[in-house]
Amino acid sequence: MSANGGQPSIISARNLTITFGHGADAVQAVRGIDFDVPAGTCFGIVGESGSGKSTILRALSGLNLDWTGDVTIDGRDRTHIGRRAFYRLLQMVFQDPYGSLHPKRTIDSTLGEPLYIHGIGGRGERIERVLREVGLDSSFRFRYPHQISGGQRQRVAIARALILEPKILLLDEPTSSLDVSVQAEILNLLDSLRRDRGLTYVLVTHNLAVVSQMCDQLVVMNRGRIVEEMGVEALMEGRTSHPYTSQLLEASRGYDREAARELKTFD
Amino acid sequence: MTDTPATTPPGPRGGWRDWLLADVPKSATQAFLGRFYLGWRSFARNRLALIGLGIVIVLALLAAFAPWIAPYDPFAQNLGQRLLPPSWEHFAGTDELGRDILSRIFHGARITLYIVALTAIIAAPVGLIVGTVAGYFGGIVDIVLMRITDIFLAFPKLILALAFVAALGPGIDNAVIAIAITAWPAYARVARAETLTFRRSDFIAAVRLQGASRGRIVLFHIVPLCLPSIIVRVTLDMAGIILTAAGLGFLGLGAQPPAPEWGAMISTGRQFILDQWWVATVPGIAIFVVSLGFNLLGDGLRDVLDPKAR
Amino acid sequence: MAGTRPLLEVEDLNVRYPSHKGWVEAVRGVSFTLGREKLGIVGESGSGKSTTGRAIMGLIRPPGEVTAKRLVFDGRDMNAMSERQKRSLRGDQLTMVMQDPKFSLNPVMRVGEQIAEAFRIHHASGRGAARRRAIEMLEAVRIREPERVYRAYPHELSGGMGQRAMIAMMLVSNPRLMIADEPTSALDVTVQMQVLGILDDLVSERGMGLIFISHDLNLVASFCDRILIMYAGRVVEICRAARLHQARHPYTRGLLDALPRVEARQERLATLTRDPSWLTGETIVDDGAGT
Numbered sequence: 001m002s003a004n005g006g007q008p009s010i011i012s013a014r015n016l017t018i019t020f021g022h023g024a025d026a027v028q029a030v031r032g033i034d035f036d037v038p039a040g041t042c043f044g045i046v047g048e049s050g051s052g053k054s055t056i057l058r059a060l061s062g063l064n065l066d067w068t069g070d071v072t073i074d075g076r077d078r079t080h081i082g083r084r085a086f087y088r089l090l091q092m093v094f095q096d097p098y099g100s101l102h103p104k105r106t107i108d109s110t111l112g113e114p115l116y117i118h119g120i121g122g123r124g125e126r127i128e129r130v131l132r133e134v135g136l137d138s139s140f141r142f143r144y145p146h147q148i149s150g151g152q153r154q155r156v157a158i159a160r161a162l163i164l165e166p167k168i169l170l171l172d173e174p175t176s177s178l179d180v181s182v183q184a185e186i187l188n189l190l191d192s193l194r195r196d197r198g199l200t201y202v203l204v205t206h207n208l209a210v211v212s213q214m215c216d217q218l219v220v221m222n223r224g225r226i227v228e229e230m231g232v233e234a235l236m237e238g239r240t241s242h243p244y245t246s247q248l249l250e251a252s253r254g255y256d257r258e259a260a261r262e263l264k265t266f267d
Numbered sequence: 268m269t270d271t272p273a274t275t276p277p278g279p280r281g282g283w284r285d286w287l288l289a290d291v292p293k294s295a296t297q298a299f300l301g302r303f304y305l306g307w308r309s310f311a312r313n314r315l316a317l318i319g320l321g322i323v324i325v326l327a328l329l330a331a332f333a334p335w336i337a338p339y340d341p342f343a344q345n346l347g348q349r350l351l352p353p354s355w356e357h358f359a360g361t362d363e364l365g366r367d368i369l370s371r372i373f374h375g376a377r378i379t380l381y382i383v384a385l386t387a388i389i390a391a392p393v394g395l396i397v398g399t400v401a402g403y404f405g406g407i408v409d410i411v412l413m414r415i416t417d418i419f420l421a422f423p424k425l426i427l428a429l430a431f432v433a434a435l436g437p438g439i440d441n442a443v444i445a446i447a448i449t450a451w452p453a454y455a456r457v458a459r460a461e462t463l464t465f466r467r468s469d470f471i472a473a474v475r476l477q478g479a480s481r482g483r484i485v486l487f488h489i490v491p492l493c494l495p496s497i498i499v500r501v502t503l504d505m506a507g508i509i510l511t512a513a514g515l516g517f518l519g520l521g522a523q524p525p526a527p528e529w530g531a532m533i534s535t536g537r538q539f540i541l542d543q544w545w546v547a548t549v550p551g552i553a554i555f556v557v558s559l560g561f562n563l564l565g566d567g568l569r570d571v572l573d574p575k576a577r
Numbered sequence: 578m579a580g581t582r583p584l585l586e587v588e589d590l591n592v593r594y595p596s597h598k599g600w601v602e603a604v605r606g607v608s609f610t611l612g613r614e615k616l617g618i619v620g621e622s623g624s625g626k627s628t629t630g631r632a633i634m635g636l637i638r639p640p641g642e643v644t645a646k647r648l649v650f651d652g653r654d655m656n657a658m659s660e661r662q663k664r665s666l667r668g669d670q671l672t673m674v675m676q677d678p679k680f681s682l683n684p685v686m687r688v689g690e691q692i693a694e695a696f697r698i699h700h701a702s703g704r705g706a707a708r709r710r711a712i713e714m715l716e717a718v719r720i721r722e723p724e725r726v727y728r729a730y731p732h733e734l735s736g737g738m739g740q741r742a743m744i745a746m747m748l749v750s751n752p753r754l755m756i757a758d759e760p761t762s763a764l765d766v767t768v769q770m771q772v773l774g775i776l777d778d779l780v781s782e783r784g785m786g787l788i789f790i791s792h793d794l795n796l797v798a799s800f801c802d803r804i805l806i807m808y809a810g811r812v813v814e815i816c817r818a819a820r821l822h823q824a825r826h827p828y829t830r831g832l833l834d835a836l837p838r839v840e841a842r843q844e845r846l847a848t849l850t851r852d853p854s855w856l857t858g859e860t861i862v863d864d865g866a867g868t
Contacts, residue, residue, distance in 0.1 A: 049736070061476055083478055091477075092476055094469040099470065103492075106295055109295070113479070118478065157473070164477065179621035179792065180621070180836055181848065181849035184849075188845050208839045212842055237840075248767075253799070253839075254796055255796060255800040256799065257777060259770065260774035260777075308597075
């Protein structure tokens with residue numbers, strides 16, 4: 001499982017296992033998976049709810065510490081990277097733009113916080129610059145989240161993730177709670193930011209069309225395991241090797257009376 | 268971005284109201300004031316809450332200007348004029364030492380306000396910090412802090428306050444300390460419950476990912492979210508605090524004579540309740556009105572500050 | 578459809594809410610008729626699609642205001658009905674399925690008992706008969722172990738199972754019209770397909786009318802018979818589902834073009850430029866032409 005086209009991988013996981021609970025109640029949400037994310041690419045993790053796809057992001061980001069295995073990020077062992085350095089290397093964008101911004105803080109205060117924590121000066125300028133980069137003008141700076149739309153909130157969340165200038169962005173269903181027209185804008189924005197800044201994305205989604213639009217490579221997960229790893233060309237052409245992937249692909253094309261009767265569950 | 272057009276398009280009106288309600292605030296101060304103004308507008312729609320606010324403001328004004336508006340010296344005894352019924356000369360009559368009761372009520376407002384304000388200043392922050400820390404840190408910290416809270420909650424408030432005053436010695440400052448000691452556990456409970464609803468939210472996860480320390484998260488991100496419900500709770504508790512203070516005063520453990528504390532005034536008036544009703548009744552009415560005022564204010568604040576109660 | 582009486586006739590439906598900036602008109606002049614078919618209502622958030630469904634159900638509460646020139650269900654004028662008559666219609670002949678079953682089921686009551694209860698409200702029947710009926714309904718929504726699900730509490734069911742139980746509860750009284758508001762949006766695609774299969778059978782086998790409210794264009798196009806596209810509280814286009822991809826309204830076209838596709842990557846996804854004329858222009862009707 002080597003990195004694509006000789007590019008060095010910026011994230012590599014070996015035997016990553018994530019467990020919830022202890023003792024008899026322990027549930028393995030992710031069961032010993034391996035993957036490599038080539039630097040500067042967008043890597044898709046696809047699956048349904050309970051597949052463990054979001055759990056992987058929470059473990060990579062350090063929000064969940066109950067994992068085992070070997071994870072290397074930017075050439076260093078994940079456990080050996082200092083807290084502050086790590087957060088300037090990797091940031092995350094959450095699914096629900098309504099829940100990911102503090103309701104009582106202005107945009108200015110939300111974006112200024114990381115700069116303050118890391119002792120970075122020139123806050124006003126940096127905030128205005130990053131707002132411009134995500135397509136918001138400075139009139140948004142002193143608004144509260146409840147005064148702006150869902151798409152604008154997600155732009156603010158992206159700005160917050162970018163303000164520390166990380167190399168890696170973890171995207172957890174970044175557009176699945178947005179309207180289609182807004183989704184298109186956010187996907188375009190994410191795509192151009194990645195090109196301009198040479199970012200690496202790990203994109204978690206259940207939407208195969210979004211993967212086709214954004215990603216270079218993807219893994220399909222079912223019940224904590226990777227069932228298929230493929231390039232995006234294979235997905236576009238429908239060359240799937242695992243029946244679970246084929247079923248997902250079939251379902252993504254819309255409702256079909258016959259197909260609906262033949263659905264299976266996979267273990 | 269909303270597709271729904273408002274029927275009245277925002278036209279140029281000018282003035283401070285537009286500045287406050289600007290969709291595009293130009294500074295953090297303007298944004299904050301705009302928010303405050305919207306809160307005030309919804310508060311002001313509630314008549315009873317306005318009455319409550321009015322009562323509390325009157326209490327504050329009476330306390331501030333007592334020496335100037337009180338018709339007599341609250342301590343001046345005049346044994347020739349003892350136990351006079353209400354009249355044009357003494358609106359609320361005189362007590363057993365011939366002191367003007369109305370003047371004593373006005374001066375007593377100072378004591379009441381002092382007790383209420385000091386208790387709030389001591390108890391609310393303690394409860395807020397204990398509750399948010401317990402809620403956010405969880406685990407052993409939570410267990411230890413909340414069991415301590417439970418111990419305090421296991422005693423009736425007045426009894427616990429009595430015990431503390433008995434240990435510390437009677438007097439108004441000790442009464443305040445005793446009341447504060449009995450008041451904070453309730454705030455800790457409220458703050459912890461609120462914290463539990465926020466601790467797993469994405470916006471807290473996001474600040475964690477920016478490297479914010481746990482102290483910073485609790486202080487700058489969780490506490491502001493718990494503050495509204497604590498403010499509401501404290502306001503609603505004011506009535507209870509006033510009653511506890513009056514209770515302590517009544518039992519002779521609060522403010523000491525000749526201080527015109529309302530509870531102590533009722534206590535002395537008790538001896539004359541059958542023949543000279545006004546001596547005990549007037550401070551009783553004062554306690555009732557002020558308690559009611561705080562309750563009405565608290566209810567109004569809850570409607571504005573606590574979206575869950577709507 | 579000619580000759581048969583439509584199940585639902587809606588003419589000039591308006592819903593508005595007061596706000597601190599004046600009235601906000603959530604639904605403006607919506608008109609349509611529904612036969613025994615699957616009618617999709619598509620639109621983005623704030624387009625008024627859910628409000629339309631709720632208004633037909635009579636679920637808009639004050640201070641919201643609903644007006645309609647005509648609102649006729651199965652030949653009966655709902656405008657002339659008392660609140661009491663409407664209530665007896667709701668839950669019996671007219672039902673609604675919401676997005677999240679967790680909010681619609683009583684968390685402290687067994688699922689089956691809730692279904693039986695719903696049956697007993699509208700039918701004078703004994704406990705045993707209601708119980709049998711509830712089990713039948715759970716079977717009708719293809720729940721494999723109806724007895725077990727009957728005894729379960731809502732939190733013990735998965736999302737897909739909960740939504741099926743919800744539909745079973747709606748079906749127990751044999752409704753003529755079901756309004757489903759994003760009934761499958763919270764479900765995984767495979768479960769979504771199964772739930773849609775059940776709804777599909779209900780329409781074709783029982784002759785029920787279905788209003789399917791969704792934001793998902795592809796899903797509605799593949800599932801429904803006809804589609805209303807709503808924008809800013811108005812219906813901007815009505816077309817046959819099979820002809821959605823030939824839609825003519827620039828808003829509909831914009832939505833279709835903004836969708837990413839599995840088969841091919843676009844250099845940039847088309848974004849929507851909103852035109853003020855969409856707020857007032859004529860509704861484009863492509864109803865049955867060419868079919």
